[in-house]
Amino acid sequence: MTYPLSTEVTAGQPTACDHYNKLRRDALRLGNADADSLTLAGFLNRHFEHMNLQYLATNRLRVPYAINQPPTLMINGCLLQATANVDLPSNQFTGVAATWYIFAVRSAGSTTFTLAVNTAAAEATDQRLIGECYWDGSNVVTLSIKCYFQPVLSLSNADYDSGWFAATYAATYTKAHAMGAFPRLVVLYHATDAVGTSEWVPVQVVQNGNEVRPIIGWDSTYIYITTGQNGAYSATLYSMRRSSVSGYYRLLAWR
Amino acid sequence: MTYILYNPDHSIKTFMDYMSDVPLQQGESFTLSPLSFEEYSQQFVLSHNTNPCDTVIVHVGDPAVLIDVSAPGQIEVGVSVNGQAQIVTLIDGRGSFLLPTDQKGRFIIQPADRQHFCAAGSGSLLVVIENAEN
Numbered sequence: 001m002t003y004p005l006s007t008e009v010t011a012g013q014p015t016a017c018d019h020y021n022k023l024r025r026d027a028l029r030l031g032n033a034d035a036d037s038l039t040l041a042g043f044l045n046r047h048f049e050h051m052n053l054q055y056l057a058t059n060r061l062r063v064p065y066a067i068n069q070p071p072t073l074m075i076n077g078c079l080l081q082a083t084a085n086v087d088l089p090s091n092q093f094t095g096v097a098a099t100w101y102i103f104a105v106r107s108a109g110s111t112t113f114t115l116a117v118n119t120a121a122a123e124a125t126d127q128r129l130i131g132e133c134y135w136d137g138s139n140v141v142t143l144s145i146k147c148y149f150q151p152v153l154s155l156s157n158a159d160y161d162s163g164w165f166a167a168t169y170a171a172t173y174t175k176a177h178a179m180g181a182f183p184r185l186v187v188l189y190h191a192t193d194a195v196g197t198s199e200w201v202p203v204q205v206v207q208n209g210n211e212v213r214p215i216i217g218w219d220s221t222y223i224y225i226t227t228g229q230n231g232a233y234s235a236t237l238y239s240m241r242r243s244s245v246s247g248y249y250r251l252l253a254w255r
Numbered sequence: 256m257t258y259i260l261y262n263p264d265h266s267i268k269t270f271m272d273y274m275s276d277v278p279l280q281q282g283e284s285f286t287l288s289p290l291s292f293e294e295y296s297q298q299f300v301l302s303h304n305t306n307p308c309d310t311v312i313v314h315v316g317d318p319a320v321l322i323d324v325s326a327p328g329q330i331e332v333g334v335s336v337n338g339q340a341q342i343v344t345l346i347d348g349r350g351s352f353l354l355p356t357d358q359k360g361r362f363i364i365q366p367a368d369r370q371h372f373c374a375a376g377s378g379s380l381l382v383v384i385e386n387a388e389n
Contacts, residue, residue, distance in 0.1 A: 165271035166296065166376030168365075173269065176276045192308035194296035194376060222278070231363040232337075234310045234381060245363065246379035247308035248296075 003031040041077050048073040053102065053131045053147040059140045061088040061102060061115060061133065073113070075106040075128045080113045088115040095119075097137040102147075103127040158252035159183070160223075164196055167249045169235030173225045175251055182220050183253040190237040191248045201241045203249070207233035223251055257288045257295040259373070266369035270295055270376065299332070299372035300325040301364055307377040314387045319353040322364060322380065326372070333367030340367035360384050 005022035009015060022031075029037040050069040056062040063071050063086040071082040086104075093100060104113045106126040116127065123129050134144035160177040167173065167190075177183060188203040189196075205212045208228040217224045228235025234243035258274040259267055263282025271277070272292045274285060288295050302323045303311045313320055326332040327348040333340050334352070343350040354362050362382040366372035 160276075162276065163272050164292070166269045166373060166378075168269075168375035168379050171268060171375070172280075174278055174280070176278060178276070192306065192377070194293045231365070231379065232361040232381065243310040243381075244308045245310060245381040246375055246377065248376055 005031045044074050044079075045077070046074070048130075048149050051104075051130060051147060051149040053133075053145050055140065055142045055145055056087055058090075059093055060090060061117070061140070061145065062086065063104070063115065063130075073104060073128060073130075075104060075113065076126050078106050078111075080104075080106060080111055082112050086113060086115055088117065092117050093135045093140060095135075095137075098135055099132055100135050100140075101129060102131040102133065104130050156254070159255045160251065160253040162223075162249070162251035164191065164194055164248045164250045166194070166246075167225075167227060167236050168246045169227050169231040169233075170229045171227050173227075173249065175223045175225075176221060177218070177223055177253050179253070179255045180220060181255060183218055183223070183255055185254040186216060186218055186223055187252045188216055188225065189250045189252070190242070190244060191250070192242070192244070194248055196248065196250060199241065200250075201237060201239050203237055203239075205238050206235050207238045207243075208235065209233060212238060218253070223253060225249065225251075257290055257292045258285055259288055259295070260285045261370075267371075267373040268375065270373060296376050297325065297327060299366050300377040301334075301380040302377070303380065303382070307380070309380075311380065311382040312385060313356055313382070314385055315356055315359055316387065317356045317384075319355055320362075320382050321351055321353055322382070323349065323351045325349050332372075335365050335367040336362055354382055356384050358384065359386055 004026040006019060006026050025031055028039045049072040051071050051073060052064060054062045054064055063082065065071060065082050065085045073080055098119050100117045100119055101121045103116045105116050106113055121129060130149060131147040134141040159179055162175050189200040190203050191200055192198040205214050206228040209230045215226050231245055235245050236247050237244040257270050259270045261284045262268045300307050303320060311320060324332060324334060324343050325348060326345060329345050329348060331342050331344050334343050343352055365374040365379040372378060
């Protein structure tokens, strides 16, 4: 595809329909045929950037503004961008406990947007659904505020998993994690059976005689575990959940 | 198949499904058992109230602590209690013995023969006898 299809027009040159149509196609579909490309407005119809929601006392909501990350979104074909914090007016929540839906609202004559809430999730013509929160009948539950545009992060699979192995006191277990760099996160779990069907308890400290100490270290090649030296103490796990002088360990590590 | 890792004194250090991530230390060695990891873990199990690997804490004067021993295929097995070996007779691979609670102290229990049975995993148990006010 050649882009743009259109060419410059010199002074006095008549504008042919073919020229106009190429220019139009450039503007609407970046020079592509109708069958091959949405229009730019269609493509950007659900566009958003830097949208988030915060609680604002009392029982209000805010889309926070930052000069280098201005909240931006498209509503009903209009390109809108906030120039300051966008705050929900007071006294918008009423009635019995319910989930309320949060909308960005376009108004004619404005290039920014306002906020509105409703117990129904359906978008009106000049509205864009951006989140939800829970009203308990008296207050907005702060932890319930959710912006649909914020990615939900989940922990990726560990880069190293030792599998379960048997452990006891007075031992050093060395495992090669094969990451080629220092892991950023290492977690050691303890179970009372070989396949981890019992409760997993993270190993934070063990007893070393009358002392309590952590037991893990690592470098760019290995993870090291040194259990407590005295078998008369809980040398492999010391926790309010469970204590032990033996058991099964499993290491998970992330680069 | 289960990898069994031995200390330089030939006692069993640990066992695991695979050991491609284990660098052998000076004097350490390993063998391969045809048993699965889970099967191998059941070769010698110490427990109290069906719980292995869980430190038992009781008070002076409480009923004696019943320790269960499981060693499938054995008719008796040596158990070390604070370094003193005793023989426990097994029926269908299972037996038990009592630990007194008449005075404050600690019992570390493990297989007497650590070259044959592994103290790691389910093979060790700690019993702590505390004063009642603790």
